[in-house]
Amino acid sequence: MKFELFIAKRLIGAKDYKSSISAPIIKIAITAIALGVVMMLIAVATGIGLQEKIRDKIAAFNGHIVIHHLDNNNSNTSERPILLAQPFYPSFTSVTGVSHIQAVAKKYGVIRTEDDFEGIVFKGVGEDYRWDYMEEYLVSGRLPNFNDSIKYSKEIMLSTYTAARLNFKLNDQVVVYFMGDNAQRKPRLIAFDVVGFYNSGFEEFDKNYILGDLAQIQRLNKWDKNQVGSFEVFVNDFTEIDQVTGEIYQTIDSFLDATSIKQSYASIFEWLSMFDFNIILIIGVIILVSGINMVTALLVLILERTPMIGTLKALGSNDWSIRKLFLYNAAYLIGKGLFWGNLIGIGLLLVQKYTKIIPLPQETYYVAEVPIFINVWIIILINIGTLLLCLLMLLIPSVVVTKISPSRAMRFE
Structure with a gap:
């Protein structure tokens, strides 16, 4: 010693x-x-x-990176379709650091009741949707079920904010009005079944988003099964999101753009x-x-x-x-x-x-x-x-x- x-x-x-x-x-x-x-x-x-x-x-509603059309100025609606058959889908093997990619589409709508109405964004998701993020915010009920046996699933997931405002309960029917393709077309309405309520605590998302079947938006927009609104990409390491976003942008077609959530929600x-x-x-x-x-x-x-x-x-x-x-x-x-x-x-x-x-x-x-x-x-x-x-x-x-x-x-x- x-x-x-x-x-x-x-x-x-x-x-x-x-x-x-x-x-x-x-x-x-x-x-x-x-x-x-x-x-x-x-x-x-x-x-x-x-x-x-x-x-x-934020990633639960947008992914870490969104691949969308260059001329799509509004991320809350899918005006032009993107072909689902892309070199990077369903596996983004050309860029390291990507853990998952999923196809989605969004469309504006209005929920109408006898006493009130509320504007919403209907987010259509498919079987490849990463539910583990949303599962954490599930308050009651269950997650919607989308599979090939149901052509157009009417199951939706509603936020507790919207449910409380419009007085909806589990298993209620929610009638949503969607605008047509142009001014001459009448609004189309679809009755959905509420199977679950979520509460993320992020009011900006809770008061806007309804999660439903991607096939419903494809039907409303007269798209085929090979057309979607955008792709949401998840990364393994968030600290490398800027680098991965740049690599994705270099990989995808010239008519597509890649935007990270750091760019979309810069102030936060x-x-x-x-x-x-x-x-x-x-x-x-x-x-x-x-x-x-x-x-x-x-x-x-x-x-x-x-x-x-x-x-x-x-x-x-x-x-x-x-x-x-x-x-x-x-x-x-x-x-x-x-x-x-x-x-x-x-x-x-x-x-x-x-x-x-x-x-x-x-x-x-x-x-x-x-x-x-x-x-x-x-x-x-x-x-x-x-x-x-x-x-x-x-x-x-x-x-x-x-x-x-x-x-x-x-x-x-």
Whole structure:
């Protein structure tokens, strides 16, 4: 065992160490580090959690990237069809990073009741639709069933927002009026069956979208089975969405365009990007405060052990050896703070993750409760970063050891 580590262990285990003048200051330093770790874990888990939750909600209704006609200026309606038989469908093998692609179409409509009406966007989806996103937001009922045995399925999924506004219940019939191809054609109406209610918490989508059978839009627009409105693409890694969007644009035909949700909802993603800066700022401030507390504790420890330092120097120990002794001591205190901080912080995060006891105003944050993202590697990085940065800050005050002369120090014994 190294000499410095041996002396540090003896100091830590000494009884007089726990009842010394420095004991309250050391406890404050450990508490500051523990609270700092708790705050850092909460900031990262909630910040990234909110980003992912909102991102998933937007992707549930649009995919990560939409392939559409260049002249289709309104993404909420499919005016011109795209041939389903594309080189990239049903598998986008020419671009790496794509996990799924699905064909959809959208059409404006109006829900009419005896007392009221509501404008909606009917989103037609097929058998390739990725329901796992929407399944999370299913409040009651079930997902619509579309298969080849039913030529035009009348099952739809309605939002709780629209249902509450127009007083619809499960298994009710919803009559939707669709405009014709031109001004001369009369509106066409179709009666749909409500089989499920969803609530994403994103009012912009909840008050507009109805999910139904793609074949219904193909029939209304007089398209054949090989014609759709657009393609929605999902990526494996959202951080690479800009690169994948560019690659998709280079791959598809010249009359098609590729637009990512970061482009379509730029204001929301600019707001979300502010969370990254806030997280970095919080972590920086907390590490600085924790480091200052440890600097204070280390200085007190050094001053309290001045006679011991003099004795060690008289016995032949060099300045760096004694500095390492106190750095080992400080590392133990930092580690103790990290242990309690992780225990409390991860505990609080797990409680929120599985009980959702802390709510959020959904109209402001698009989620009803504080979302939690837990990543083991991020937690490890926070702990290692805190330990290293605090120790680096402690190198400066440890220079005090070099200023202590053996003859003066030993007079205080």
